[in-house]
Amino acid sequence: MEWANAVVQGLLLGGLYALLAAGLSLMFGVMRLVNLAHGALAIVAAYLGYVLVQNTGLPPFATIIVVIPVMAALGWVLQSTLLNTALNKQALAPILVTFGLAVILQNLMLQLFTADYRSIQVGDLAGASIQITPEIAIGVFPLITFIVGVIVIAALQQYLARTKTGRAMRATSDDREAATLMGIDNKRIYALATAIALAIVGVAGIFIGIKTQFNAYSGDTYLIFAFEAVIIGGLGSLWGTLAGGMILGVATTVGAQLFPSSGTLLADLVFLAILAFLPTGLFPKVVNG
Amino acid sequence: MALLEVESIDVFYGDFQAIYGISLSVDEGETLAVIGANGAGKSTLLKTIAGLSRPSAGDVRFDGTSIATLPPHKRVPLGIALTPEGRRMFPSMTIEENLLVGAHKSRPGPWNLESVYATFPLLSDRRSRLANNASGGEQQAAAIGRALMCNPRLLLLDEVSLGLAPVVVEQIYASLPTITAQGTTVLVVEQDVMHALRVADRVQCLLEGRTVLEGTPAELTRDQIATAYFGI
Amino acid sequence: MSLALSDNTAGHRAQVHRSTRASLVGLVVAVIVVVSLAYGPFAFLTKGNQQNLTTLFIYIILGTMWNLLAGYAGMVSIGQQAFIGIGAYGIVYASDILGLGLWIGLALALVISGIVAYLVSFLAFRLSGGYFAIGTWVIAEVIYLLTTQINTLGAGAGISFTAFRGYKPEIRIAVVYWIALAAVVVAVAVTYLLLRSRLGAGFTAVRDDATAAATLGVNVTRSRRIAWVVAAMGCGLAGTLLAMTTLNVQPGSVFKIQWTAFMIFIVIIGGVGTIEGPIIGAIVFYALERYIGDVGFWYLVILGIIAIAMVLFLPKGLWGLISGNGRLRLFPTGYRLTSPLPTPIANGTPDSREGESS
Ligand SMILES: Nc1ncnc2c1ncn2[C@@H]1O[C@H](COP(=O)(O)OP(=O)(O)O)[C@@H](O)[C@H]1O
Ligand SMILES: [Mg+2]
Numbered sequence: 086m087e088w089a090n091a092v093v094q095g096l097l098l099g100g101l102y103a104l105l106a107a108g109l110s111l112m113f114g115v116m117r118l119v120n121l122a123h124g125a126l127a128i129v130a131a132y133l134g135y136v137l138v139q140n141t142g143l144p145p146f147a148t149i150i151v152v153i154p155v156m157a158a159l160g161w162v163l164q165s166t167l168l169n170t171a172l173n174k175q176a177l178a179p180i181l182v183t184f185g186l187a188v189i190l191q192n193l194m195l196q197l198f199t200a201d202y203r204s205i206q207v208g209d210l211a212g213a214s215i216q217i218t219p220e221i222a223i224g225v226f227p228l229i230t231f232i233v234g235v236i237v238i239a240a241l242q243q244y245l246a247r248t249k250t251g252r253a254m255r256a257t258s259d260d261r262e263a264a265t266l267m268g269i270d271n272k273r274i275y276a277l278a279t280a281i282a283l284a285i286v287g288v289a290g291i292f293i294g295i296k297t298q299f300n301a302y303s304g305d306t307y308l309i310f311a312f313e314a315v316i317i318g319g320l321g322s323l324w325g326t327l328a329g330g331m332i333l334g335v336a337t338t339v340g341a342q343l344f345p346s347s348g349t350l351l352a353d354l355v356f357l358a359i360l361a362f363l364p365t366g367l368f369p370k371v372v373n374g
Numbered sequence: 375m376a377l378l379e380v381e382s383i384d385v386f387y388g389d390f391q392a393i394y395g396i397s398l399s400v401d402e403g404e405t406l407a408v409i410g411a412n413g414a415g416k417s418t419l420l421k422t423i424a425g426l427s428r429p430s431a432g433d434v435r436f437d438g439t440s441i442a443t444l445p446p447h448k449r450v451p452l453g454i455a456l457t458p459e460g461r462r463m464f465p466s467m468t469i470e471e472n473l474l475v476g477a478h479k480s481r482p483g484p485w486n487l488e489s490v491y492a493t494f495p496l497l498s499d500r501r502s503r504l505a506n507n508a509s510g511g512e513q514q515a516a517a518i519g520r521a522l523m524c525n526p527r528l529l530l531l532d533e534v535s536l537g538l539a540p541v542v543v544e545q546i547y548a549s550l551p552t553i554t555a556q557g558t559t560v561l562v563v564e565q566d567v568m569h570a571l572r573v574a575d576r577v578q579c580l581l582e583g584r585t586v587l588e589g590t591p592a593e594l595t596r597d598q599i600a601t602a603y604f605g606i
Numbered sequence: 607m608s609l610a611l612s613d614n615t616a617g618h619r620a621q622v623h624r625s626t627r628a629s630l631v632g633l634v635v636a637v638i639v640v641v642s643l644a645y646g647p648f649a650f651l652t653k654g655n656q657q658n659l660t661t662l663f664i665y666i667i668l669g670t671m672w673n674l675l676a677g678y679a680g681m682v683s684i685g686q687q688a689f690i691g692i693g694a695y696g697i698v699y700a701s702d703i704l705g706l707g708l709w710i711g712l713a714l715a716l717v718i719s720g721i722v723a724y725l726v727s728f729l730a731f732r733l734s735g736g737y738f739a740i741g742t743w744v745i746a747e748v749i750y751l752l753t754t755q756i757n758t759l760g761a762g763a764g765i766s767f768t769a770f771r772g773y774k775p776e777i778r779i780a781v782v783y784w785i786a787l788a789a790v791v792v793a794v795a796v797t798y799l800l801l802r803s804r805l806g807a808g809f810t811a812v813r814d815d816a817t818a819a820a821t822l823g824v825n826v827t828r829s830r831r832i833a834w835v836v837a838a839m840g841c842g843l844a845g846t847l848l849a850m851t852t853l854n855v856q857p858g859s860v861f862k863i864q865w866t867a868f869m870i871f872i873v874i875i876g877g878v879g880t881i882e883g884p885i886i887g888a889i890v891f892y893a894l895e896r897y898i899g900d901v902g903f904w905y906l907v908i909l910g911i912i913a914i915a916m917v918l919f920l921p922k923g924l925w926g927l928i929s930g931n932g933r934l935r936l937f938p939t940g941y942r943l944t945s946p947l948p949t950p951i952a953n954g955t956p957d958s959r960e961g962e963s964s
Contacts, residue, residue, distance in 0.1 A: 120736075178917050181913065182917055188909070192907045196902070196903045309744055312741075349751070350748065350752070357729055361728075
C-alpha cells in the first residue's frame with residue numbers, strides 16, 4: 086500500500102505546485118513575462134519565514150502575516166522599476182533580466198545562509214496524519230497545503246472574473262493598447278499582478294520551508310515544477326494548473342519510489358510526454374489570466 | 375469655445391511622416407467628420423488625440439489645456455474616448471465585461487449598462503457572449519458602447535462602417551443621434567463619405583497627411599469632395 | 607512588441623555592403639592572432655598560459671553558440687549544458703569505451719550532440735519565449751538524470767577520460783590547446799559563414815519579426831532548427847574540450863546550469879547579435895573570473911547586476927560601445943534589418959525609437 090499512499094501524498098502535494106504555478110501563470114498571462122526568478126523568490130520567502138520563526142518565535146503559519154505583505158511589496162517594487170523597464174526594451178530583455186535576478190538572489194542567499202539546508206519547524210504537525218483505511222493515512226500538513234492551494238486558486242479565479250481590477254488585468258492581457266484607451270494604467274496593473282503573484286509565491290515559500298529542507302539552490306526545482314504544472318494544465322487555465330500540479334505531485338511521489346536517486350525524473354518525463362502528445366495541455370485556455 | 379483644438383501637428387512613425395501640420399477644432403456638442411482615402415492619416419490623427427501617438431510638433435488642447443504629452447490612460451478621465459479602428463474588443467471577455475472595462479475610469483453621466491443596451495438593442499441578448507464569438511456588427515456596437523461607458527465629452531469613432539454589411543452600418547449610424555443628443559461631441563473618421571456627410575455638422579478632408587478641404591456638408595459639392603478625396 | 611517588416615526593406619537588405627575596409631583589416635588581424643597563438647607553445651606560452659587560454663577558448667565557443675541562438679535566431683535557451691554534457695560523455699564513450707580513439711571520438715561526440723538536439727527540438731519548439739527557455743532546461747535535466755542512470759557511463763560518480771594516457775603532460779596540454787584553438791576558429795567561422803549565407807538572412811528576419819519573416823517566405827522553424835542544432839554541436843565541442851582538460855567527466859559538473867549562465871553573461875557583456883561581441887565578452891568574463899572570482903558568491907551577484915544593467919542600458923554590450931553602435935564591423939554578417947517602423951508603446955510613453963537593428 087506504499088503506492089496508494091504515494092499517490093494520495095502526491096495529489097495533496099499538487100496544492101503546493103499549483104500555488105507556485107499560479108504566480109508564474111498570472112505574470113505570464115497579464116504581461117507575457119516568464120519570470121525565471123520565480124523559484125528563487127519562493128526560497129526568499131522560505132528564508133523569510135525561517136528567520137521570523139527563529140528570531141521572533143512567531144508560529145510557522147503565522148509568518149504568513151508578514152511574508153505576504155513583504156513579498157507583495159517586493160513584487161510591486163520589482164515590477165515598477167526593473168521589470169517594466171525591461172518590458173520596454175528589446176524582446177529578450179525580460180527573460181535575461183529575470184535570469185540575472187535569479188542569479189543575484191540565489192547567490193545573495195548563499196552568502197547570507199550558506200549552502201546548509203534549513204527548514205521551518207512545525208513540531209508534531211509534521212508527522213501528524215489521519216488514518217483513512219488501515220493502509221492509507223493522510224498527512225495533516227499535506228492536507229493543509231492542498232486546501233490552501235485550492236482556496237488561493239479559487240480566490241484568484243474569482244478576483245480575475247468578478248472584480249474591477251481583475252477585469253482590467255484580463256483586458257490588459259488581451260490587448261494592452263486597447264486597455265489604455267479604457268483609462269487603464271498598465272504599469273499599475275503590471276505592478277499589481279506581480280505583487281499578487283509574489284504574495285502567492287510567499288505562501289508557497291512558507292509551505293516549501295515547512296515541507297522540506299531547502300537551501301538557496303532549491304528554487305531551481307520549484308521554478309521547473311511551477312512551469313511544468315502550467316504547461317500540463319494548459320496555459321491560462323487556473324483550475325488546469327491545479328490539475329497539472331496534482332499530476333506532477335503524483336509523478337514526484339511515485340517517481341521517488343521508482344528512481345530514488347533521481348526523484349524528479351519521472352515528473353519531468355510525464356511533463357515531456359504531455360508536451361509531446363497534448364501540447365496545449367489538459368485544459369486548453371478557457372479564461373485569460 | 376472649442377472643446378478640442380489640434381494645432382498644426384506633425385506625426386511620425388519612425389522616419390515616415392504620416393501627418394503634416396494638420397489643424398482642426400471641434401466645438402462642444404458638434405459632430406465633425408474627417409474623411410479621406412486609405413492611408414490619408416485619419417487613424418493617426420485620432421490616435422494622436424487619444425494619446426497613442428505623440429506629435430513631434432504642434433499641440434493638442436482639450437477644454438483649453440494642452441494634453442499633448444499625457445498618456446492615453448490619463449486622457450480618459452478628462453472625457454476623451456476612442457473607438458479604435460478594427461474595434462479591438464477584448465476577445466476573451468464577454469460583451470458585458472467589455473462594456474464594464476469601458477467604465478474603468480467612468481465620469482458621471484447618462485451612460486451605463488442599461489442605457490447602452492437601450493441604445494444598441496442588438497447587444498442586450500448578447501451580453502454573455504464572448505466578444506471573440508460575436509458578429510462584426512455586435513462587436514462594433516459593443517466597441518462604441520464600451521467607449522460610451524466612461525461618459526466621454528469627446529467621442530472619437532474610427533471607421534465604424536469598416537467590414538460591416540450595409541444594414542448593420544445603417545443600424546449603427548442610426549444610434550448616433552441618441553449619442554449626440556446627450557451633448558457628446560463626436561469626431562467620426564470614415565472612408566465611407568456618404569455616411570459621414572449625413573451625420574456631420576462639418577467635414578474635413580485629408581489627403582496624404584494634409585487637410586485639403588473643409589466645410590459644411592451643405593456648402594461642399596460632390597465634385598469638390600471627390601477631387602479632394604482622391605487628389606485628382 | 608513586434609516590428610513590422612515591410613517588403614521594401616527586406617528586398618533591399620541583401621544589397622547592404624558587407625565587405626568594408628575594417629573587415630579586411632579584421633581578417634588580417636584575426637589570421638595574425640591565430641597564427642601566433644598556434645605558434646605560441648613553441649615560443650612564448652607556458653603550460654599554465656596554454657591551460658588558461660584553453661579555458662578562454664571554451665568560453666568563446668560557448669558564447670558564440672549562445673549568441674547564435676539568442677542573438678540571431680531569437681531563442682533564449684537555458685539548457686545548453688545538456689549538449690556540453692553530451693559532448694563530454696560522448697567523447698569518453700566513443701574514444702574510450704568503444705575504443706575509437708581521440709579523433710573519431712571527437713567527431714562522433716559532435717554528431718551525437720547534433721542528433722540529440724535535432725530530436726529534442728521537436729519537443730522544445732512547441733514552446734516559445736520564456737517557456738521555451740525553461741523547457742530547454744527541463745530537457746537538460748532529463749538528459750542529466752538519465753545519464754546518471756547509465757552504469758557504463760559511471761552513473762552518478764562520473765568517468766575518466768583515458769584517450770590521452772601515455773602522453774607526457776606538456777604534450778597533452780599543448781595538443782588540447784591546439785585542438786581548442788582550432789575549435790574556436792571552426793566555431794566562429796561556421797557561425798560567420800552561416801550568418802552570411804541565405805540562412806543568415808532568415809535568422810535575422812526570424813529574430814526581428816518571426817511573423818513577418820514567415821510571410822516573406824522564410825521557413826521560420828527550419829531556420830530555428832538549424833541554429834539550434836549547430837549551437838548544440840558547438841556546445842558539444844566545448845564539452846569534449848572540457849573532458850580533455852579535466853580528464854574526468856562528472857555529471858554534476860558538465861551538466862550544471864552555470865555553464866549556460868556563463869554563456870549568457872559572456873554574450874550580454876560582449877554584445878548580443880554580433881560575431882565580435884561574444885569574443886570580447888569571453889575575454890572580459892574570463893578576466894573577471896580570474897581577478898574577482900575569489901570573492902566567492904559575491905562574484906556572481908556582481909555579474910548578475912552587471913548583466914541586468916547591460917541588458918537595460920547597454921543592450922549592444924561592450925562591442926557596441928567599441929564599435930560605435932555597430933558602425934565598425936570586423937566580421938560583417940550583413941543583412942542588417944533596420945526597421946523603419948516605430949515600436950508603439952502603449953503604456954503612456956509612446957516614443958519613436960528606431961527598431962532594433964542587428
Ligand atoms: N504603425 C505604423 N507604422 C508605420 N506607418 C504607419 C503605421 N500606421 C500607419 N502608418 C502609415 O501612416 C499613414 C497614415 O495611416 P493611417 O493614419 O492609418 O491612415 P488612414 O487611417 O487614413 O487609413 C499610412 O501611410 C500608413 O501606412
Ligand atoms: Mg484608418
